[in-house]
Amino acid sequence: MDDLIIARSLFGTTMAFHIIFATLGVGIPLMILCAELLYQKTKDHDYAVMANRWTKGLAVLLGVAIPSGTIAGVQLSLLWPGFMEVIGKVMALPFQIEIYAFFVEALFMSIYVYAADRISPAMRILSVTLVALGASASAILITNVHAFEGTPAGFRIENGEIVDVDPWAAFFNPSFFVTAGHVTVSAFMTGAFVIASIAAYKMLRDKKHERLYQFHRKALMLALAVGGIFSILTALNGHESAQLLHKYQPEKLAAAEGLFETQSHAPLAIGGFTDRDTQSVKWAIEIPWALSFLAGDRFDTVVKGLNDFPEEWWPPLFVHTLFNAMVGIGMLLIFLSVTGFIWNKAMKRTDFPRLFMWAVIASGPLAVLSVEFGWIFACTGRQPWVIYHMMKTEEAVTQTGNLAILFILFTVIYVVLSVAVVLVLKYYFRRHPIINELDRHSYNSANHITQ
Amino acid sequence: MTNELIAISVLWGFIFIYAVMATMDFGAGFWSMVYINREKTKATNIANRYLSPTWEVTNVFIVAIVVALVSFFPGATFLLGTVLLIPGSIILLLLAIRSAFLVFAHIAKEYEKVLTYVSGISGIIIPAFLISVLPITHGGFIETIDGVAKLRMDKLFTSPHEYAFIGFAIASTLFLSSLLLADYSNAANELDAYQVYRRDALFLGPISLLMALFIMLTMRSEAAWLYERMIDYLPWLIGSVMMFAIAGIALFLPSTKYTTVKGKPRLAVVAIVIQYFLASYAYGKAHLPYMIYPNVTIQSGFTHPNTFRALFVSYIVGFVILFPGFIYFWRLFMKDKRYLQSNDPS
Ligand code: HDD
Ligand code: HEM
Ligand code: HEM
Numbered sequence: 001m002d003d004l005i006i007a008r009s010l011f012g013t014t015m016a017f018h019i020i021f022a023t024l025g026v027g028i029p030l031m032i033l034c035a036e037l038l039y040q041k042t043k044d045h046d047y048a049v050m051a052n053r054w055t056k057g058l059a060v061l062l063g064v065a066i067p068s069g070t071i072a073g074v075q076l077s078l079l080w081p082g083f084m085e086v087i088g089k090v091m092a093l094p095f096q097i098e099i100y101a102f103f104v105e106a107l108f109m110s111i112y113v114y115a116a117d118r119i120s121p122a123m124r125i126l127s128v129t130l131v132a133l134g135a136s137a138s139a140i141l142i143t144n145v146h147a148f149e150g151t152p153a154g155f156r157i158e159n160g161e162i163v164d165v166d167p168w169a170a171f172f173n174p175s176f177f178v179t180a181g182h183v184t185v186s187a188f189m190t191g192a193f194v195i196a197s198i199a200a201y202k203m204l205r206d207k208k209h210e211r212l213y214q215f216h217r218k219a220l221m222l223a224l225a226v227g228g229i230f231s232i233l234t235a236l237n238g239h240e241s242a243q244l245l246h247k248y249q250p251e252k253l254a255a256a257e258g259l260f261e262t263q264s265h266a267p268l269a270i271g272g273f274t275d276r277d278t279q280s281v282k283w284a285i286e287i288p289w290a291l292s293f294l295a296g297d298r299f300d301t302v303v304k305g306l307n308d309f310p311e312e313w314w315p316p317l318f319v320h321t322l323f324n325a326m327v328g329i330g331m332l333l334i335f336l337s338v339t340g341f342i343w344n345k346a347m348k349r350t351d352f353p354r355l356f357m358w359a360v361i362a363s364g365p366l367a368v369l370s371v372e373f374g375w376i377f378a379c380t381g382r383q384p385w386v387i388y389h390m391m392k393t394e395e396a397v398t399q400t401g402n403l404a405i406l407f408i409l410f411t412v413i414y415v416v417l418s419v420a421v422v423l424v425l426k427y428y429f430r431r432h433p434i435i436n437e438l439d440r441h442s443y444n445s446a447n448h449i450t451q
Numbered sequence: 452m453t454n455e456l457i458a459i460s461v462l463w464g465f466i467f468i469y470a471v472m473a474t475m476d477f478g479a480g481f482w483s484m485v486y487i488n489r490e491k492t493k494a495t496n497i498a499n500r501y502l503s504p505t506w507e508v509t510n511v512f513i514v515a516i517v518v519a520l521v522s523f524f525p526g527a528t529f530l531l532g533t534v535l536l537i538p539g540s541i542i543l544l545l546l547a548i549r550s551a552f553l554v555f556a557h558i559a560k561e562y563e564k565v566l567t568y569v570s571g572i573s574g575i576i577i578p579a580f581l582i583s584v585l586p587i588t589h590g591g592f593i594e595t596i597d598g599v600a601k602l603r604m605d606k607l608f609t610s611p612h613e614y615a616f617i618g619f620a621i622a623s624t625l626f627l628s629s630l631l632l633a634d635y636s637n638a639a640n641e642l643d644a645y646q647v648y649r650r651d652a653l654f655l656g657p658i659s660l661l662m663a664l665f666i667m668l669t670m671r672s673e674a675a676w677l678y679e680r681m682i683d684y685l686p687w688l689i690g691s692v693m694m695f696a697i698a699g700i701a702l703f704l705p706s707t708k709y710t711t712v713k714g715k716p717r718l719a720v721v722a723i724v725i726q727y728f729l730a731s732y733a734y735g736k737a738h739l740p741y742m743i744y745p746n747v748t749i750q751s752g753f754t755h756p757n758t759f760r761a762l763f764v765s766y767i768v769g770f771v772i773l774f775p776g777f778i779y780f781w782r783l784f785m786k787d788k789r790y791l792q793s794n795d796p797s
Contacts, residue, residue, distance in 0.1 A: 060554060064551050067549075070543065071543045085526070085529050088524070090755070090758065093765060095518045096518055097765055107779075110508065114504045114784070119783075165755040166757060167758045167761040398532065398536055406536075406537075410540070423559075427558075431560075
């Protein structure tokens with residue numbers, strides 16, 4: 001394998017690993033904040049217990065999110081020095097501002113966890129709000145760098161020199177708001193569905209135990225509400241992301257849809273596999289005119305096909321499948337939350353059918369998968385460019401060889417950390433059953449997360 | 452001051468803060484491992500009480516250094532990124548293990564010992580690798596063949612200069628952290644732990660001073676350019692050694708709080724931080740204008756002036772916003788008696 005492929009695999013693995021913990025690091029603080037607010041509003045002690053337990057879980061997840069993010073940040077410079085040279089000159093602001101977001105998150109996370117029993121409820125709410133804000137801000141800012149890769153702005157390259165630098169134009173590049181919004185709302189929905197998964201699983205398991213069952217039911221309802229709202233926002237915003245591709249990265253959209261010929265009234269291909277030789281999507285369900293409408297809100301919108309571009313600029317064609325999978329999961333999860341809402345609120349049924357419960361159990365892992373698919377689609381679909389139509393990935397890669405051994409070492413570490421994190425979480429929650437906390441009545445002792 | 456000088460000063464500032472915070476952080480992890488079986492003295496307990504809330508904040512500084520380097524000196528990034536791939540990756544791997552296991556150790560009490568050993572040992576190796584960046588910037592270890600820069604690892608790891616730095620990193624990690632923990636135990640009224648850490652600091656202080664002298668010695672032959680320039684800053688170096696002496700004396704002065712033990716640890720900590728400040732100022736100033744000798748200077752690698760201006764504004768705004776947060780954090784964990792004296796830190 002050549003070094004470029006290994007470098008991409010190594011970085012992709014790092015990102016795929018980091019993103020799981022990072023997404024939960026954005027999503028779970030919002031759930032904690034909701035639980036804290038509900039506790040202050042209803043004075044129902046169960047919500048305090050939820051906030052407490054989710055915080056404990058979050059602390060463990062951050063123990064992996066932070067070092068893996070540090071790896072991601074440093075690896076950018078180590079593996080892609082050519083890319084970072086441009087970033088340093090043009091797009092340094094988001095990285096710099098992100099540092100402040102990290103500080104806010106780190107300071108108030110420590111305060112929320114280790115000083116919970118010494119600060120007032122208002123201060124506790126403020127702290128957890130700042131944790132959620134800091135985490136979201138760090139996601140938004142780093143995503144801005146990714147947005148810049150797709151829609152670079154604020155500089156030109158002339159004879160290999162970077163000229164006309166305008167850092168704020170780069171910062172507010174055309175896809176910043178939509179892309180950052182998509183990452184943030186999808187992280188909120190993922191955090192909510194992961195919580196919903198756990199709650200649904202526990203409800204099935206503790207069916208006989210009325211007290212526990214009610215506790216998990218409250219958690220489930222909260223998670224489904226948050227998940228429902230944000231899955232709808234994710235889909236709406238995802239639609240805008242696709243329209244942005246239509247405008248700024250047409251070959252990526254063409255690859256996502258398996259469209260070869262430029263045309264108006266273009267059909268939408270759902271499912272199937274893109275076949276390079278026959279220039280078609282095999283076994284797909286085609287909805288006539290739909291793609292044109294989705295891309296430009298009109299049936300006569302002309303959508304560019306891959307044949308308009310030199311073949312060496314084509315993204316890998318399997319991104320069609322990734323894109324479909326992401327959208328499919330998004331739709332499924334909207335359907336789940338809406339059904340749950342109707343069942344519970346309109347039909348006033350308190351128990352959900354077993355099939356529904358199993359679907360909810362699957363929802364968390366599916367949301368995480370969807371995040372992975374989305375990222376691989378977005379990054380791989382940009383290939384061969386690292387900065388769209390400005391810099392090729394191969395121009396950015398390090399010239400140092402021997403990457404294979406590093407790839408193996410990092411992969412081993414990610415496996416070890418994944419296993420360890422699961423074991424530690426299982427161990428902790430088994431040693432601290434909820435029932436002990438539910439019985440304790442003073443809020444402070446229960447919320448004294450430090451035990 | 453030129454833009455380049457402002458930028459390198461900010462970078463230097465981050466490195467200095469990180470150097471102090473990280474040595475305390477890694478050192479505290481190590482001591483919490485060493486004293487884990489001595490339940491009576493509470494030395495481990497004290498180390499954890501310091502470590503738990505701070506490690507995440509400390510970690511942000513290493514990210515801040517990398518970001519400051521890339522954003523102010525993108526030209527240096529290319530060369531540094533290329534040559535540091537291997538050592539940088541080793542640091543990252545160790546850092547990942549150490550941070551994750553540190554958190555795990557607090558959560559999974561039954562496996563606390565094993566997990567603490569893993570994080571304590573990986574933590575003490577990290578400073579040794581981190582400091583290796585310094586001798587690499589002194590020149591002589593980077594070789595360019597066909598336009599591709601390569602780090603000569605064989606040369607680096609057979610050089611006494613490198614080992615002087617490694618020895619210094621480990622000794623001062625242990626020294627600074629034991630001194631800080633002595634002060635922290637004193638504030639927490641943990642006399643047994645105080646005695647333990649005071650003894651460790653008294654033993655390790657002279658060793659780290661010796662290591663610093665050893666660095667100067669090897670520098671004379673291996674990086675003569677830097678040695679000569681550092682001698683120009685001799686008054687700073689002498690001031691630094693005097694601060695060390697003051698810290699030593701402070702540990703023998705009568706305690707203001709107790710009659711049974713000796714020492715004014717707060718004074719000693721302040722003196723030592725000044726000592727490190729003076730010495731690293733002399734080192735940094737002598738290093739200029741080179742970032743990597745002789746290839747990269749602060750001028751040759753500098754960022755675009757427009758980007759610099761925008762960054763500069765963001766630094767000021769960021770500082771103003773964050774400052775109250777840091778103060779609040781400090782009050783809650785470094786001054787609040789309820790926290791310092793609480794029994795279970797984790
Ligand atoms: C829970 C996760 C999740 C869900 C359900 C969806 N997405 Fe998504 N999507 C992401 C998580 C995500 C992501 C991981 O956050 C990505 C990767 C890069 C990015 O900017 O966001 C992404 C990227 C991404 C892109 C590529 C942007 C680019 O290449 O620059 C498009 C066009 C869409 N999404 C569109 C959609 C649509 C139409 C959805 C319909 C429901 C959808 N996404 C659901
Ligand atoms: C928002 C910040 C991100 C930035 C700045 C970024 C940047 C990059 C860069 C520079 C590369 C190497 C060049 C390339 O192969 O495209 C890359 C590749 C890759 N990234 Fe991203 N990325 C980001 C987020 C992510 C995330 C969160 C994932 C999570 C799954 C991800 C998945 C990948 C993958 C899988 C590759 C390898 C691409 C391939 O094999 O074709 N990226 N990204
Ligand atoms: C190339 C891409 C990325 C880089 C270089 C990167 C870098 C980092 C770093 C350095 C940290 C550790 C911060 C600390 O020391 O406290 C971190 C943590 C984190 N990252 Fe990433 N990250 C990337 C992608 C992402 C993405 C795409 C998201 C959002 C979905 C994200 C969200 C987070 C969150 C929530 C945390 C933990 C909470 C925090 O400390 O703020 N990161 N990341």
